[in-house]
Amino acid sequence: MTEPRLTSLAHGGGCGCKIAPGALSDILRAMPQAGPFADLLVGTETSDDAAVWRLNDRQALVATTDFFMPVVDDPRDFGRIAATNALSDVYAMGGRPILALAIVGMPIKVLSPETIGAILAGGAEICAEAGVPVAGGHSIDSVEPIYGLVALGLVDPAKVMTNRGARPGDALILTKPLGVGVLSAAFKQGRLDEAGYAAxxxxxxxxxxxxxxLAPLAGVHAITDVTGFGLLGHALEMARGAGATIEIDAGAAPVLPGVEALLAQGVVTGASGRNWASYGEGVTGSGALPSGRLDLLTDPQTSGGLLVAVAPDAVAEALAIARSGGFAQAAVVGRVGEGAPGVSLV
Structure with a gap:
């Protein structure tokens, strides 16, 4: 049968279909607080990337889940992207994945078993690359295609990374370039060339x-991954978690090829505007930005990079680890300062 494009079946795609930060805060406000659990090292307090539960003095369990609707039409690529994004939360806590479970919602009367199977195979391919099995999961018949993982990992309790450990004086390193949302929007509009899709x-x-x-380095104090809320949104979570001001150099972040040209043509995601509407009051200095820069800094990053707060004397070593690990464009994009929690654009 002739199947529709995967992206045509979804009202949003990738991390751009996250609930906006402001709306999410309103929803979670009604959730009862969990009781005191001595072994819950990381919970919901600062919107961190994953939960962490201490098993013993040397091991803690990292638990997270992430899933979304298609950001591309190729089923294998969709599965690979979703799995990479889900595993990222384990890595952001300093953990190593050990196990994954698949989350699958598919319109089974619209998509063939071959297409759905290719999505799952793509996810399993990335999990194999990470050295973990997809050991089960759950599936439903849904109107829109949804795929992702429950990801579990292990970490030394003494080396857990959170988004709240940043200290005044720290530099901020971003490991991946920005612009995923812009490229995704261009793809959905039929305006992305082969080079852009490859990037x-x-x-x-x-x-x-x-x-x-990075986690064992004495100078690394906090890590989070930059995903659906954009660089500014996740930097603001880090600032609030640490009780500090974060300065972002608006022109320092690396950018994916072709993104600047697309921004100049007006290609942006709706999620970028929703992000700014949700947390813009916590950011100063946006009025002096050149055209398109704010859209880039709020651009939702599906499977984005790590944002790392690191002491000045450990910056060179952290950058070397990132670049030798395949993140050639890793760069310092800001610093942590004294002051009320918030983000300042400089």
Whole structure:
């Protein structure tokens, strides 16, 4: 049978279909607080990337889940991107994945078993690259195609990375270039060339496996991954978690090829505007930005890079680890300062 494009079956795609930060805060406000659990090292307090539960003095379990609707039409690529994105939260906590479970929602009267199977195979391919099995999961018949993982990992309790450990004076390193949302929007509009698509797939299927290599460094104080809320949104979560001001150099972030030209043509995602509407009051200095820069800094990053807070004397070593691990464009994009929690654009 003739099948529709995967992206035509979804109202949003990738991390751009996340609930906007402001709306999510309103929803979660009604959730009862969990009781005190001595072994819950990381919970919901600061919107961190995953939960962490201490098993013993040397091991803690990292638990997370992530899933979304198609960001591309190729089923294998969709599965690979979704799996890479889900595993990223384990790496961001300094952990190493050990197990994955598949989350599958598919319109089974619209998509063939071969297409759905290719999505799952793509996810399993990335999990194999990460050295973990897809050991089960759950599936439903849904109107829109949805795929992702429950990802479990292990970490030394003394080396857990969170988004709240940043200290004044730290530099901020971003490991992947920005612009995934812009390229995704161009793809959906039929305006993305082969080179742009190749860049999109390359960055979104690159595992953030350097997280547990960065975590043991004495100078690394905090890590989070930059995904659906954009660089500014996740930097703001880090600032609030640390109780500090974060300065972002608006022109320092690496950018994926072709993104600047697409921004100049007005290609942006709706999620970028929703992001800004949700947290813009926590950001200063946006008025001086050149055209399109704010859209880039709020651009949702499906399977984005790591944002690392690191002491000045450890920056060179952290950058070397990132670049030797395949993140050639890793760069310093800001610093942590004294002051009320918030983000300042400089």
């Amino acid at each position: 999109l797939i390359d960055t979104t299927t690159r595992l953030n496996r350097i997280g547990p290599d």
